Amino acid sequence: MDMDLLLISPPYWDFYSPFLALPSLSGFLRSKGFAVRQLDLNIVHFNRMIDKQGDAILKELQNDHVYDGLDTAYKNVFKANDAKEFTRKSAFIQPGQLSGQFLKKNFYQFTLDEINFLDGIFHYIYFNQLYKKNYWDKLAEFELDSIMEEVSSELLTDTLLGNECMTLIQQGLRLIGFSSTSFDQFIVSCIYARMIKRIHPEVKIIFGGSYIPVLVKTVRPDKQKKIFDLCDYIVNGEGETALELIIQYTSKGQGELADIPNLCFMDSSGQVVHNAAKFENFQQLPEPDFNDLDFELYLMPEIMLPYQSSRGCFWGHCTFCDHDANYRYNFRSKTAETVVENLAALKKKYNNQHIQFVDEAIKPEKLKEIVAEMEARELNSLDWMYYSRISGEYTDDLVQRARALGCRLVLFGVETFNLRLIKMIRKGISEKNISKNLSMFSKFGIKNIIWMICGFPSQREEEIWYDIDKLKENSPNLKGVFAGLYRLERNCDMYSAPGKFNIIDSDPDNPYIFKSHYNGELIDQNQIFSLYKQEYAPLVSELSRSHNRYIIYFRQEEQDEPLERGLSK
Ligand code: SF4
Numbered sequence: 001m002d003m004d005l006l007l008i009s010p011p012y013w014d015f016y017s018p019f020l021a022l023p024s025l026s027g028f029l030r031s032k033g034f035a036v037r038q039l040d041l042n043i044v045h046f047n048r049m050i051d052k053q054g055d056a057i058l059k060e061l062q063n064d065h066v067y068d069g070l071d072t073a074y075k076n077v078f079k080a081n082d083a084k085e086f087t088r089k090s091a092f093i094q095p096g097q098l099s100g101q102f103l104k105k106n107f108y109q110f111t112l113d114e115i116n117f118l119d120g121i122f123h124y125i126y127f128n129q130l131y132k133k134n135y136w137d138k139l140a141e142f143e144l145d146s147i148m149e150e151v152s153s154e155l156l157t158d159t160l161l162g163n164e165c166m167t168l169i170q171q172g173l174r175l176i177g178f179s180s181t182s183f184d185q186f187i188v189s190c191i192y193a194r195m196i197k198r199i200h201p202e203v204k205i206i207f208g209g210s211y212i213p214v215l216v217k218t219v220r221p222d223k224q225k226k227i228f229d230l231c232d233y234i235v236n237g238e239g240e241t242a243l244e245l246i247i248q249y250t251s252k253g254q255g256e257l258a259d260i261p262n263l264c265f266m267d268s269s270g271q272v273v274h275n276a277a278k279f280e281n282f283q284q285l286p287e288p289d290f291n292d293l294d295f296e297l298y299l300m301p302e303i304m305l306p307y308q309s310s311r312g313c314f315w316g317h318c319t320f321c322d323h324d325a326n327y328r329y330n331f332r333s334k335t336a337e338t339v340v341e342n343l344a345a346l347k348k349k350y351n352n353q354h355i356q357f358v359d360e361a362i363k364p365e366k367l368k369e370i371v372a373e374m375e376a377r378e379l380n381s382l383d384w385m386y387y388s389r390i391s392g393e394y395t396d397d398l399v400q401r402a403r404a405l406g407c408r409l410v411l412f413g414v415e416t417f418n419l420r421l422i423k424m425i426r427k428g429i430s431e432k433n434i435s436k437n438l439s440m441f442s443k444f445g446i447k448n449i450i451w452m453i454c455g456f457p458s459q460r461e462e463e464i465w466y467d468i469d470k471l472k473e474n475s476p477n478l479k480g481v482f483a484g485l486y487r488l489e490r491n492c493d494m495y496s497a498p499g500k501f502n503i504i505d506s507d508p509d510n511p512y513i514f515k516s517h518y519n520g521e522l523i524d525q526n527q528i529f530s531l532y533k534q535e536y537a538p539l540v541s542e543l544s545r546s547h548n549r550y551i552i553y554f555r556q557e558e559q560d561e562p563l564e565r566g567l568s569k
Contacts, residue, residue, distance in 0.1 A: 003173045004034040004247045006165060010178055010188040011045040011156065012127060016299045016550040018043070020306040020358055021179045021209060021239075023288035028240040031286045034247055037168065041192075042185075043297045045159040046126055047100035052155060054098025057125045062087040072533060076541045077120035079113070089117060100297065108301045108554055115555060116546050122299075130184050134509035139183075142219045142226040148191050151184075160192050169200050175250055177235075177243065179209035186211050193230045204250055206243070208235035213324035214491065216264065216274070224272045228265075237262035237326065238280050238311075282311050282332035287342035290350060301554055304354035305346055309339045309370065313360040315389055317426040319501065320415075320453070322489035323360070336369035340377055347382060354553075357386035361413070364393040367402060374405045385409035385553050390429040390437050400444045409447040409479075409553045412437065417470035418463045421456055424501060435474055442477035449480035449549055454536050455528045456486050457494065457516035458502035464531055468539055480544040480552045485532055487511035 007022045022038040029036045060066050067083035080086040092114055097103075098121070107115060131151050138144060160166075165176070176196065178189035186207075193205045207215075207227070216236050219227065227234065235242045242262045248254040257265050261278030288307065295303050312331035313323065321328060334342070343355060362370075367388070374380065383406040390412050416422060417431050438448050452471070454464055471481060488494060488511045494501045498514075504522075506514035516523050546552050 002035060003037055003168055003171070004175065004251060005029065005036045005243065006168055006173055006176045007036060007038045008165070008176060008178050008189075008192070009038075009040045009042050010180065010185050010192060011042045011159065012130060012184045012188070013042045013181060015043055015046040015122065015126065016548070017304050017306060017356060018290060018293050018295075018298065019179075019181070020288060020308060021181070023290045023293070023306075024285070024308070025177075025179075025239050025243060026291070027286045027289035029243060029247070030289055032244055034244070037164075038292045039163060039165060040293055040297075041159055041163065043294075044163065045156065046122075047297055048155060048159055049125055050098055050100045050103070050122065054121075054125060055095060058090060058093065058098060058121060061121075061124065062090065072537065074120055074124060076537060077123075077547060078117060090121075093118070093121075104296065104299060107299055112545060112551075112555055112557070115551055116548075119546070119548050119551060131187060135183065136218065136509055139215070139218050140220050140223070142223045144187065144190055147187055148194070151187050152191050156188065156191065157195060160195060165196075166199075169196070169203055174202060175204050175206070175247065177206040177208055177239075178231075179239075180207070180211040181209050182211055183214075185209070186215065190230050197230065204233070205231040206233045206235060206246060207231045208239045208242075210324070210327070212236045213326070218490070221272070224264075225266060225270065228272070232265070233257075234264040235262050236264050236274065237277050240280050240285065241278060277326060279330045279332065280311075283334050283338060287345050290346075295350075300354070300550065302354060303350060303352035304356055304550075305350060305352045306356045306358045307343065307346065308358050309334050309362060309366070310359045314363055315361065315428060317428060318413075319424065319426050319493040320456070320486070320489070321493075322491040324491060328360075333366060336366070336373040339370055340373040340379055343374075343382065344377065344379055347379075353381075353383060355382050355384040357384060359387060361387050361389045363389065364391050364395075364398060368398050371398065371401050371405055375401070380405055382406050383408050385411070385549070387411045387413075390414060390433050392430075392433050392436075394437055394440055396440060396444075399440050399446065403444045403446050407446055409449065409549070410441055411449045411451070411549065414450040415453045416456065416459075416463075417467050418459075421459060421463065424458070425456065431470070434470075435477075438474050438477040447479040447552055448477055449482060449552060450478065452481055452483040452540070453486050454483060454532045455525070457488070457498075457514060458518045458523060459486075459528070460518055460523065461527060461531055464528070464536060468535060471539060471543060475543050478543055480546060480549065481540045482544075482547065482549075483536065483540045485512055485529070488514050 007025060009019055009022050013019055018040060026036050026038050062083055064083040067086055078086055080089050131147055135147060138147060180186040180189050189207060196203055212234060213236060233246055242260055245255055245260040257263060261275055263275045265273055267273050290305060310333035313328050314331045316328045346352060385408055388410055414434055415425060415427055422429060441448050488506050502516045504515040504517060
């Protein structure tokens with residue numbers, strides 16, 4: 001059977017578990033009878049980098065000059081003040097051990113400190129060479145050649161060339177889609193698309209993924225034509241129906257480009273056309289299809305599959321949220337029956353032990369329905385983690401039943417404990433419920449991770465100290481605090497209406513830099529940065545078993561051993 005479409009997830013992204021976009025699209029297109037292949041070049045590239053550069057980069061970090069220049073975040077993970085201490089701490093890694101396969105087998109057998117140390121090394125090896133300069137102006141003009149040159153390397157291009165992509169093209173493949181979730185992935189998509197187009201101009205390229213709305217908003221309308229030097233079609237939004245119709249159009253000449261939802265293309269007169277948006281009937285989409293993925297390449301000790309029970313966000317109001325508004329406000333959820341049916345089907349097909357719900361947040365009411373359905377169908381052989389919102393609706397009964405059915409970890413976006421700021425960011429939570437939820441989940445053996453943000457516009461030092469105190473107070477119920485300095489992102493409400501949030505000025509090229517006031521008094525951002533660096537970040541490190549949710553999830557400490565399940569496993 002001829003291949004209709006090859007979907008590629010390019011570097012650089014998560015290396016612990018597969019990303020859901022490609023399996024979701026593959027599941028849908030295969031259910032329609034199309035021949036689709038998915039390639040996670042991100043995980044392939046990660047393994048190649050560790051194998052080929054791991055030892056050399058580890059050695060490089062043992063050099064005073066390199067170590068001194070490291071970002072504080074890395075130093076906090078390595079828990080080493082200088083290169084000498086780093087070298088001593090890295091002695092547990094034998095020469096030649098930094099290989100993807102070795103680590104895959106042994107990673108979780110190291111001590112927790114060693115695992116976190118290794119995780120820091122991986123992040124450094126994989127992400128430290130990403131493009132870190134301001135790129136907004138270049139992106140607005142779509143002048144990306146120099147960035148592509150800087151990011152490109154022999155290793156990166158060989159990841160594409162050494163893969164089955166080129167063989168498939170020689171066998172007749174004519175349509176390739178790249179899915180990007182970040183600028184880093186998008187720039188690699190551009191590099192790969194250009195390589196393919198130079199060798200095989202007959203191949204049509206599609207750019208898609210959650211980064212596309214940012215791209216389309218940022219590139220000036222009169223410069224958008226230039227994107228089509230690298231690709232033929234852009235899918236700006238959900239891709240299921242769009243890809244189905246693009247395949248029909250390109251392979252069978254059926255339909256019109258103008259009728260394909262979420263499509264952006266250049267018409268015969270050279271004009272860039274943006275078609276109307278469409279949101280899929282999410283309930284009717286089949287479960288994801290992970291068939292082509294090699295689970296052995298990911299750093300998960302047992303198979304953990306990502307799964308989405310909803311798209312969009314049921315809350316949707318946070319003023320700092322930079323998710324595309326179209327996506328955020330179009331909340332759709334599958335019924336609990338369908339969710340559990342999908343989970344059972346995945347389990348049967350892949351024998352996975354774990355599920356990671358990657359919904360923006362599952363509300364307690366929905367969790368209750370899912371738990372009841374799992375109980376009814378006796379689906380009790382999975383362990384799982386999920387994202388939620390702090391809520392007064394959680395009850396002991398629900399949390400205990402969720403734990404009995406395998407819930408090991410929950411992630412809450414708390415951001416701040418301060419009521420004034422909670423109102424400003426329209427988080428819709430209360431300090432009382434934060435503490436209540438954390439102690440409730442912890443009591444029943446579910447690990448809590450919370451996200452925190454430091455340095456919101458108008459946030460005063462005393463308000464940061466308040467959060468520090470509250471973090472300490474809640475620390476017995478926390479396994480991880482993932483925190484960072486506030487970034488004024490372009491897609492969020494605060495950026496669109498700065499005056500409403502006391503923002504006086506901002507640097508369009510650096511989201512960390514802005515001026516804000518509280519009751520007319522200018523906030524000293526340098527003081528905020530220094531408080532974050534000296535007090536907030538070290539505390540967060542101290543309170544967290546790890547900076548990585550997978551490590552917190554998988555690595556069991558004595559008191560983290562799973563409780564007896566309510567149902568037999
Ligand atoms: S930050 Fe999270 S909870 Fe808030 S609107 Fe965005 S996705 Fe929803």
